[in-house]
Amino acid sequence: MKCTNRVVSILLIACFMLAMTGCGSAEYGMEYSRQMPSSAYMVTNSSFEEDTLASFSGELCVDSRDKITMPGVKLESSYASGLFDLNNKEILYAENIYEQLPPASLTKIMTALVALKYGNLQDEIVVTENCKITESGAQVYGFKPGDVITLDQALNVLLIYSANDVGLIIAEHIAGDVDSFSAMMNEEAKALGATNTNFCNPHGLTQDEHYTTAYDLYLIFNEVIQYERFREIIQLTSYTSVYKDAQGNQKTIEIRNTNQYFMGNVEAPENITILGGKTGTTNAAGNCLILYIKDSAGNPYISVILRADKRENLYNDMNRLLEAAGK
Numbered sequence: 190m191k192c193t194n195r196v197v198s199i200l201l202i203a204c205f206m207l208a209m210t211g212c213g214s215a216e217y218g219m220e221y222s223r224q225m226p227s228s229a230y231m232v233t234n235s236s237f238e239e240d241t242l243a244s245f246s247g248e249l250c251v252d253s254r255d256k257i258t259m260p261g262v263k264l265e266s267s268y269a270s271g272l273f274d275l276n277n278k279e280i281l282y283a284e285n286i287y288e289q290l291p292p293a294s295l296t297k298i299m300t301a302l303v304a305l306k307y308g309n310l311q312d313e314i315v316v317t318e319n320c321k322i323t324e325s326g327a328q329v330y331g332f333k334p335g336d337v338i339t340l341d342q343a344l345n346v347l348l349i350y351s352a353n354d355v356g357l358i359i360a361e362h363i364a365g366d367v368d369s370f371s372a373m374m375n376e377e378a379k380a381l382g383a384t385n386t387n388f389c390n391p392h393g394l395t396q397d398e399h400y401t402t403a404y405d406l407y408l409i410f411n412e413v414i415q416y417e418r419f420r421e422i423i424q425l426t427s428y429t430s431v432y433k434d435a436q437g438n439q440k441t442i443e444i445r446n447t448n449q450y451f452m453g454n455v456e457a458p459e460n461i462t463i464l465g466g467k468t469g470t471t472n473a474a475g476n477c478l479i480l481y482i483k484d485s486a487g488n489p490y491i492s493v494i495l496r497a498d499k500r501e502n503l504y505n506d507m508n509r510l511l512e513a514a515g516k
Contacts, residue, residue, distance in 0.1 A: 335435025423465025
């Protein structure tokens with residue numbers, strides 16, 4: 190349950206974990222929830238050198254249990270969930286946190302991490318013909334070829350409005366194409382110890398071999414909230430900005446947050462402040478949500494739910510987790 194410091198030579202640790210689990214080349218064709226977990230906690234339970242293990246697990250919540258209960262807390266409709274105490278480095282609640290599942294738009298937190306790490310927020314991006322989403326019902330903003338937006342504008346639309354086409358825009362800008370960007374996402378995931386994760390796209394629409402776990406999402410979210418700009422964006426209820434189309438005409442971006450707490454449709458428990466988060470929904474993933482919160486004393490937590498059966502039930506279950514954090 191304790192957590193300890195990240196490794197200086199993460200590649201060495203990653204190689205060790207792969208050797209230990211025998212999955213140097215992951216068998217991605219198998220069903221979800223197919224592999225034994227090989228995340229950060231598994232390294233700490235191995236016989237690897239003690240000082241290296243301590244440096245890897247530091248400042249992280251590490252626990253080998255897939256299920257951790259709390260008195261009086263029972264989630265009704267969520268398949269995987271976790272509550273992570275960032276100050277005390279403890280996993281307070283867990284249910285199926287190491288099972289591989291499709292994450293829907295929670296994928297976009299990794300897209301944002303790669304963009305913030307390798308991009309420049311003031312970069313101007315010219316939208317190309319490649320940045321189209323054709324899947325019926327998928328959330329898009331609708332930028333057109335020739336439109337000029339900044340990376341900062343793209344991140345706002347990606348995270349607040351959850352626009353899938355903007356994931357493609359960011360991927361092409363940072364890496365040249367989706368496959369190269371996905372490789373960057375996976376490299377960053379492994380470096381964080383998120384070894385049960387494989388990303389195939391930057392938006393989270395359903396795709397074979399695209400999966401992660403509730404625990405790995407905690408690891409990724411815990412890293413990206415270190416970026417001030419990310420924290421600023423995810424706490425916004427709405428966003429307005431101006432960009433130019435291919436003819437140089439000014440166009441206005443006006444969007445609202447897809448998070449039901451920020452839309453005013455759901456109320457958090459009294460003693461909890463929601464600092465931001467990310468929503469996600471697909472048929473395969475169900476209803477998903479990850480939040481960065483603090484209690485009345487200012488202590489921070491990350492809470493995550495994957496595969497809730499309905500949106501209403503997702504927020505009911507999330508409030509049960511938030512109430513537990515506030516006790």
